[in-house]
Amino acid sequence: MRRRLIITFLAPALILYLGFVVLPAVRAFYYSFFQTSGFKDQAHWVGFGNYVALAGDPIFWLTVGNMLLILFVGGIAVFGFAFLFTILINSGLWGKKLFRALIFMPNIIAVVGLSTFWSFVFMPRYGLLTNFLNSIGLSGLAVIPWTAPEHLFWSMLVGLVWISAGFFTILVLAGADKIPTDMYDAARIEGATNRQMFRFITLPMIWDVIMITLILWVIEAIRMMEYPYAFGGPNIDQNLYTPAIYLFIMGFGQRQPVYELGYATAIGVAMFVFTALAVLVIGALTRRERVEF
Amino acid sequence: MLKAHVIRRSWKTALAYLIVGGWSLFAVLMILWIIIASLKTTRSLFGAPWTLPSAPAFSNYVKVWVSNRFDDYFLNSILVVSASVLVLLLVAVPAAYVLSRGKFLGRGAILNFFIFGMGVPVPLLFIPLVVLTTELGVIDTLMGLSIVYVSVSLPFTIYVLQGFFSSLPAELESAAVIDGCSDWQVFWHVMLPLAAPGAATVAILNFVALWNEYQLSLILISSPENRTLSLGIYSLITSMQYSGGNWPGLFAGVTMVMLPTIALYIFLSERMISGITMGGVK
Numbered sequence: 001m002r003r004r005l006i007i008t009f010l011a012p013a014l015i016l017y018l019g020f021v022v023l024p025a026v027r028a029f030y031y032s033f034f035q036t037s038g039f040k041d042q043a044h045w046v047g048f049g050n051y052v053a054l055a056g057d058p059i060f061w062l063t064v065g066n067m068l069l070i071l072f073v074g075g076i077a078v079f080g081f082a083f084l085f086t087i088l089i090n091s092g093l094w095g096k097k098l099f100r101a102l103i104f105m106p107n108i109i110a111v112v113g114l115s116t117f118w119s120f121v122f123m124p125r126y127g128l129l130t131n132f133l134n135s136i137g138l139s140g141l142a143v144i145p146w147t148a149p150e151h152l153f154w155s156m157l158v159g160l161v162w163i164s165a166g167f168f169t170i171l172v173l174a175g176a177d178k179i180p181t182d183m184y185d186a187a188r189i190e191g192a193t194n195r196q197m198f199r200f201i202t203l204p205m206i207w208d209v210i211m212i213t214l215i216l217w218v219i220e221a222i223r224m225m226e227y228p229y230a231f232g233g234p235n236i237d238q239n240l241y242t243p244a245i246y247l248f249i250m251g252f253g254q255r256q257p258v259y260e261l262g263y264a265t266a267i268g269v270a271m272f273v274f275t276a277l278a279v280l281v282i283g284a285l286t287r288r289e290r291v292e293f
Numbered sequence: 294m295l296k297a298h299v300i301r302r303s304w305k306t307a308l309a310y311l312i313v314g315g316w317s318l319f320a321v322l323m324i325l326w327i328i329i330a331s332l333k334t335t336r337s338l339f340g341a342p343w344t345l346p347s348a349p350a351f352s353n354y355v356k357v358w359v360s361n362r363f364d365d366y367f368l369n370s371i372l373v374v375s376a377s378v379l380v381l382l383l384v385a386v387p388a389a390y391v392l393s394r395g396k397f398l399g400r401g402a403i404l405n406f407f408i409f410g411m412g413v414p415v416p417l418l419f420i421p422l423v424v425l426t427t428e429l430g431v432i433d434t435l436m437g438l439s440i441v442y443v444s445v446s447l448p449f450t451i452y453v454l455q456g457f458f459s460s461l462p463a464e465l466e467s468a469a470v471i472d473g474c475s476d477w478q479v480f481w482h483v484m485l486p487l488a489a490p491g492a493a494t495v496a497i498l499n500f501v502a503l504w505n506e507y508q509l510s511l512i513l514i515s516s517p518e519n520r521t522l523s524l525g526i527y528s529l530i531t532s533m534q535y536s537g538g539n540w541p542g543l544f545a546g547v548t549m550v551m552l553p554t555i556a557l558y559i560f561l562s563e564r565m566i567s568g569i570t571m572g573g574v575k
Contacts, residue, residue, distance in 0.1 A: 005476050006391050010403070013388035013447055020444030021410050024421030031420060085316070088309040101562040102317035108554045108565070109324075110505040112526040113547035117323055120330075120540065126339045166320075167569075174570035215412075223414035226508050234531045244416035244508075251420050252512065261420050268417035275412055 025272075032266040037259040050266035060267065063241045066153060067274070070242070071221040074161055078217065081165035082172045087198065090176055100173060104166045111163075115230035118159035122146035153239045156231045163227065164220070168213055175209030176202060211286040218278040222271055243271050324555065331544035338541055353545040357529070363546060365518055366525035370550075373435050373521060374503045377442040378496050385447055386492055389454035390480060394466065404455060410448030418445070419512050426513060433515050441513060442503050450495050456571055457491030458484070494568035497561055501554050522550045 032050055036043035054060050085103060089096050106114060121128045124145050133142035146155045179202065187197050203210075225244035232240040235254065251264030330338055332349040357363045392404045422441060423432060431437030461484065469483045470476075507523035514520055520528060526546045533539060558565065 002476055003397075005480075006395050006397055009387035009391040009480075012384045013407075013451065014403075016384060016440070016444040017407060017410065017447050020422070020425070020441055021413060021418065021447070024418045024425055025413055027421040027424070028417050031424075085313060088313050091306070091309055093306070093309055093313065097563065099313050099317050100566065101558075102320055103313070104562070104566055105320045105555075105558065108501050108505075108558045110507075110523050110526070110547070110550045110554070112505075112507055112523050112530070113327070113551045116526070116530065116543055116547050117327060126342075128342055131342055170566050170570055219412055219414070223416055225416060226506070230507075230527055230530065234533070244414070247416050247419065248508075248512070265417070265420050268414065268419065271414045272417050275414055279412060 028265045028268050028272075031262055032269045034262040036261050038261070043262070046262065050263050051270075053263065054266055054270065059238065059241065059246060060243075060270075062238065063243045063246045063267075066240070066242055067222060067224070069153070070157065070160065070224055071218065071278075074157055074164070075217055075221065077157075077161045078164045078168050079172075079213075081161070082168040082213075085165070085169045086172045086176050089173060100170060104170050106163045107167050111226045112230045114159060114163060115227055118155075119231060119233065122155040149237060149239050152237055156228050156240055159231065160224075160227050164217070168217065171209065171213045171216075172206070175206035175213075179205045207286065211282060214282050214286070215279055218282065219275055222275050222278065243267055243274075247271070324551070327544050327551070328548050331541055331548045333541050335539065335541055350541065353541045354549075356539075357542045357546050357549075361525070361529060361542070361546070362517060362520075363522070363525055363549060366520050366522045367549065369435060369519060370504060370522040373439050373442065374500055376435075377439045377446070377503055378500050380439065381443045381446050381450055381499055382492055382496055384443065385450040385454055385495070386485070386488065387480070388447075389451045390458055390484060390488070392451065393455040393458035394484070404451075407448050407451045410445075411452065415445060415508065422509075423512055432513060433519060435519060438510055438513050438519075438521075441509055442506075445509070446499050446503070450499060453495050453498075453568060453571060454488070454491055457494075458488060461487050490564075491568075494564050494571075497557060497565055498568050501557065501565070504554055505550075522546075526550055 033045060033047055034043040035046045035049065085099075089099055093099065124130070124147055127146065129146060130142045133139070145151065183201050183205075184197055187201060192200070223244055224242045225248065228240045228242055229236060229245050229248070232245075236245065236249075241249075247264045247267040250258050250260045250267065253259065329345060330342070331353055332351070333346040334350050337344070337346055388407075392400060392407070426432035426437045426441070429437070431440065465483055465487070466479055469479045474482065505523055507521070507527050510521045510524040511527065514524060517528070526543070529543055529546055533543065
């Protein structure tokens with residue numbers, strides 16, 4: 001390949017990527033050292049002031065707490081379902097492709113649509129859940145206010161897990177499908193149980209897939225905004241705040257404008273650091289010899 | 294003994310069908326329920342949420358289509374998303390080709406540099422992108438939104454495409470070179486036709502992702518006439534606080550945004566799923 005072709009083929013992608021992803025990311029770090037409410041306004045250099053303020057901001061720590069709940073509680077549920085569905089679908093069910101397609105389907109529907117549906121499910125008094133519980137005679141459960149502050153986050157998490165479980169099921173399933181079936185045949189002849197086969201064949205063989213899916217989940221969970229933000233609707237409750245939502249509200253305001261642009265970008269930088277740390281930790285925890293076959 | 298074993302097995306299979314089937318059915322029922330809800334009156338939606346409407350209230354659609362300007366939103370979405378996907382392919386396919394088949398110093402580093410972009414949280418870019426598009430005079434325009442869409446979609450697209458190019462046999466390329474093809478001809482006549490299925494797959498995946506996204510349009514678009522469909526629904530949710538709950542109208546909007554992607558999915562689900570798993574699981 002000639003040099004000229006390489007340069008012409010690479011240049012447009014590199015320019016767009018550098019200009020609209022890399023440069024803005026670098027500028028974000030720079031902005032986070034200023035106190036500024038807009039571009040015409042005089043920006044004050046505050047050094048690490050925004051980060052110091054962030055460290056003492058209880059709302060920020062609330063958002064970090066929510067992020068960790070999504071990451072761990074949501075993550076355990078998502079991967080639990082993904083493995084469960086993989087095992088069940090691969091246990092010889094008829095219609096594997098159909099089930100896989102339907103389990104994944106929420107991921108191709110607009111998030112605003114899904115959050116609208118789930119808002120109606122958990123709506124107080126008239127919601128589908130309350131209605132359903134009443135109709136099967138569980139009026140004791142039906143009176144629970146699912147959108148009350150203490151339940152709201154968990155109601156949100158239900159829909160989030162439902163969507164994400166479909167996404168990670170197809171990844172885990174694809175990983176399991178690349179394992180040669182004769183390994184199971186051999187193990188079965190040797191008298192291995194299903195659990196042993198999962199522990200000693202499936203898990204080691206898809207270890208690299210598990211690592212990639214964990215990294216994808218961590219990236220997704222830390223930058224989570226669209227589903228909880230739309231689920232919260234207007235005047236979103238603080239119990240639904242994720243770092244990204246808090247960033248958005250500090251930067252662009254909710255009902256009243258806030259325009260703390262430097263502070264908001266500092267939240268973004270914190271999210272970037274969380275992501276980098278989490279990816280490094282996963283890399284270190286899952287480092288082991290890759291099984292070649 | 295054997296009989297008990299068979300019974301236990303069939304029990305387990307039935308349970309597997311129940312769990313997997315129930316979960317799958319839920320998504321289908323949800324879609325049907327949303328469509329039915331969009332055809333009901335507010336009173337019947339709240340009073341009897343599980344029943345079919347006595348007469349379909351198409352007026353919900355007329356109302357959001359006309360008074361909530363969903364006609365504009367729909368057109369904007371079609372325009373922005375198609376233009377973005379087209380430009381994305383024009384930019385990403387050649388780059389991915391060079392990054393997977395080229396032999397030059399720094400190839401791996403540039404590829405990793407692109408892949409690294411998948412880990413950058415988009416919210417980090419919110420404020421810098423607003424500043425940048427303001428400086429360029431393209432904030433609150435469909436063009437500005439498209440440029441940003443193309444740029445943030447590059448990492449995933451190049452990642453999947455280069456995996457696809459790498460899976461193509463090298464013999465074809467060297468055969469074409471021996472036959473006297475220039476490197477442009479190799480790309481255009483040999484590799485591009487082979488890569489067409491991969492390009493089509495990333496095109497569909499990006500179409501669906503951009504059609505559904507609303508966080509970037511939320512920060513970049515402020516004029517109501519420039520809203521995309523997803524953003525239009527979000528603003529409808531926000532406005533319900535003041536106008537009372539026009540839930541059937543909201544579900545009519547949701548039906549409009551979800552039907553195109555569901556229609557694509559019915560025909561192309563296998564291809565979409567294999568495209569995503571190819572990216573994540575090589």
